[in-house]
Amino acid sequence: MVTESRVIKGFTGYVPSDVRYYRNLTVGRLIKVSNRFHRGSFDDETERLCDLFELDLTKRFDELSTGNKKKVAIVCALAFKPKVLILDEPTSGLDPVMQKRLFTELTNQAANGVAILLSSHNLGEVQEYCDRVVFIKQGRIVTTADLAEFSQPQKIVMVRGGKEICHSNFQLLENRRDKRIYRYRGEPGILLELLKQAAPDDVTIANESLDEYFMDLYGQGELK
Amino acid sequence: MNTLKLELRNTWKSIVIGALAFCGFTFFILAFFPSMQTDAMKQLAGAKLEGIDPVLLAAFGLGELFDFTLITNYFGYVLQYLTIAVMIFMMQQAVTSLVKEETDGTIELLYSKPVSRTHIFVQKGLANLFMLLIVLAALDVTTTVGYLLFTDFTLTAAIKETSIFYGSIFYVGLIYLSVGMLLSAILKSSKSASGVVIAVVFGTYILGIIGIIVEKLSFLRYLSPMEWIKTQKLLNEGILSVEWLIGISVIVITLTAAHDIYKKRDLRL
Numbered sequence: 065m066v067t068e069s070r071v072i073k074g075f076t077g078y079v080p081s082d083v084r085y086y087r088n089l090t091v092g093r094l095i096k097v098s099n100r101f102h103r104g105s106f107d108d109e110t111e112r113l114c115d116l117f118e119l120d121l122t123k124r125f126d127e128l129s130t131g132n133k134k135k136v137a138i139v140c141a142l143a144f145k146p147k148v149l150i151l152d153e154p155t156s157g158l159d160p161v162m163q164k165r166l167f168t169e170l171t172n173q174a175a176n177g178v179a180i181l182l183s184s185h186n187l188g189e190v191q192e193y194c195d196r197v198v199f200i201k202q203g204r205i206v207t208t209a210d211l212a213e214f215s216q217p218q219k220i221v222m223v224r225g226g227k228e229i230c231h232s233n234f235q236l237l238e239n240r241r242d243k244r245i246y247r248y249r250g251e252p253g254i255l256l257e258l259l260k261q262a263a264p265d266d267v268t269i270a271n272e273s274l275d276e277y278f279m280d281l282y283g284q285g286e287l288k
Numbered sequence: 289m290n291t292l293k294l295e296l297r298n299t300w301k302s303i304v305i306g307a308l309a310f311c312g313f314t315f316f317i318l319a320f321f322p323s324m325q326t327d328a329m330k331q332l333a334g335a336k337l338e339g340i341d342p343v344l345l346a347a348f349g350l351g352e353l354f355d356f357t358l359i360t361n362y363f364g365y366v367l368q369y370l371t372i373a374v375m376i377f378m379m380q381q382a383v384t385s386l387v388k389e390e391t392d393g394t395i396e397l398l399y400s401k402p403v404s405r406t407h408i409f410v411q412k413g414l415a416n417l418f419m420l421l422i423v424l425a426a427l428d429v430t431t432t433v434g435y436l437l438f439t440d441f442t443l444t445a446a447i448k449e450t451s452i453f454y455g456s457i458f459y460v461g462l463i464y465l466s467v468g469m470l471l472s473a474i475l476k477s478s479k480s481a482s483g484v485v486i487a488v489v490f491g492t493y494i495l496g497i498i499g500i501i502v503e504k505l506s507f508l509r510y511l512s513p514m515e516w517i518k519t520q521k522l523l524n525e526g527i528l529s530v531e532w533l534i535g536i537s538v539i540v541i542t543l544t545a546a547h548d549i550y551k552k553r554d555l556r557l
Contacts, residue, residue, distance in 0.1 A: 074402035084393030086298060093297075100290050101401035140397075 074102065077141030081152040081183075083133040085125050091136055092121030095143060102144035110143040116165055130157035138166065142173070149173065149180045155189060167193050187274040197274065199281055206281055211274075218272040219248040219255065225265030231258055237280075247272065291403060291411035292418075299381060299419065306377050307423045310370065311430040317366050318434030325357045343501055359439045360449065363431070364519025371457055371514055372493060374427070375464045378420050379485045382468025385412045386550060388478040395555065405551045413469060413543070420461045428454040456517040456527060459535060463513050464489065466539045470546040473553065510534055 085094055095114070096106050104110075114121060117135040125136065134157045141149060149170070155163045171193065174180050184190050190197055191211060199206040220237075223229070223244045233250035242265075248255050259267055356362045386409070389395035398408060428450050435446035471484055496512025498505055509515045516522075516531040527535075 070402045070404055073400060076400075078400040080396050080400075082393065085397050086294070086394050087392075088298065097290065097294055098397070098401070101403065 075147040077144070077146035077149045079134070079137045079141045079149075079151040079154050081156065083130075083137040085133070085136065087124070087126035089125055090121065091119050091123055091125065091128070094125060094136060095121070095140055098140040099143055104144045107143075109145065110139070113139045113142055113169075116169065117162065131159065131162065134158060135162065142169070147178060149178055150183075151180070152183045153185065154182065155184070155186060163189070187278055191274045199278070201282060209277070220270045220272050220276055221246045221248050221255070221259075222268040222270075223259075223262065223264045224267070226262040229258055229262050234258070289411070290401075291398065291408055292415050295385070295412055295415035296418065299415070303381075303419045303422060307426040310374060310377075310423065311426050314370065314427060314430050315434055318363065318431065318438050321359055321362055321434075321438045324362055359435065359441070360519065360523070364453075364523075367453060368514065368518060370427075371460070371517070372489060374423060374457065375461065375489050375514070376485055378416070378423065378461055379464045379468040379489060380481060381419060382416045382465045383471045383475065383481040383485055384478045385416055385469065386472035387475045387481070390555065391478040399555065406547065409469075409547050409550050413465075416465050416469070417462075420458065420465060424454045424458050424461070452522065453517075453519075456522055459527065460513040460517055463535050463538050466542040466546070470542040470549075473546040473550040 086097075089097070092106070095110060099105060099107075099110060117139055119132070119135055119139060123132075125133065128136065134154065138151075138154060141151070151170075154166060158166065167189065170180055170182075182190070182194060194211055196208060196210055198208045221234075223246070225242050228244065229246065233248055233254060235247040235249075236244060237247055238245040255269070356365070389398065431450045431453070432443075432446045435441045435450065436443060439446075441449070467488060468485070471481075471488075475481065475484065492512045493514050495508045496515030499508035499510075499512065499515065500506075510530060511534075513531075513535065516527055516535075
């Protein structure tokens, strides 16, 4: 049971997935109200964040687009200098420029010691910016992974034609007609040697990304 | 105080509009009072009302208010319907105060801030109380001004009478606000609030009327707070001990239950 809820929320910033704040308040008023709960005011840091995310403080919340609503939530969560940040799909609705600014800001915050928990279906941004990843399915943690492992990723090798490759470094993922997909672990030199022996008609080699890892975990119904 | 300020900021427009509407109606009714004192009006009202069964008259609050040439009778009769309207309006505010945040999704902002549910509950309750005071104070001032303009009451006499009226309405208002807070903690959506509010206010009002018409069911009057403050009864007997006991018990029990339910409530978004 959580007994220190107020204390925890005092240093935790939260960005919801679907931002539904008080529709009749202006952006400026909303941010002031949010800061007041943390005994803060509309200070220089708040002003910097509003400038960074190009917020129009005079607009009413119900006049904003989805992306601008998200930006209001991001500024509210960051403005009081939290120690922990929880962001639920923070980039949904944001244009690429704002996404880039958000992640630059989050990277700076993390460098200053802020712990950031990011929930996202965009695995590209997770792979690019996060240190660790937790896969959750139906409310249960499926697995956790250190993304440093993905900096030297395994290879996904797609082969057409040629002989079948049987080697301990190769794991056959898919076999359809003359097209075979393998996961390869090992030295690149051995990979090239084995491919040469198999003499395929065509070959494609790619780094394994979180997408493939995710599909491997979720897509094949192997989770019991 | 942040939650209280936020609540007042979100509701002040509807409170001002409501208070203006009630005050305008009250002033309009009081402005008609001089015309009620003409002989033609006296004969017209008397002829129509004398033929009606006294029990039925009493049921509709006309038992001892027959003579509309007296401002206390005339305004007292209108006041019971004004009270129903004010109770519906204020209870609507109370019923939506907790559940509307959930229906609109705005509670996610409040719950992410360093405040407890008890704090939210208390601040919302205080906001409802403050709004009730504002509406009744505006009505009291309007009625006092109306008494001074359209009757021969002195300022002291007008203040004394209107204070009794609106003081008693405040007490009944507290009961409906408390029940409203309980309903707000129970309801799953604010969309059903209006129906529930009308059912509770009219339901208790009708219980009081049944208590008058059917002698065997006279105890039902005690379940109808608006029956406790009908003008003549209020001016002659005041609020009875049993009515204080029932009212305060309802306030304490409903607020305690509302707080308990709200603290354990699952967030639905």
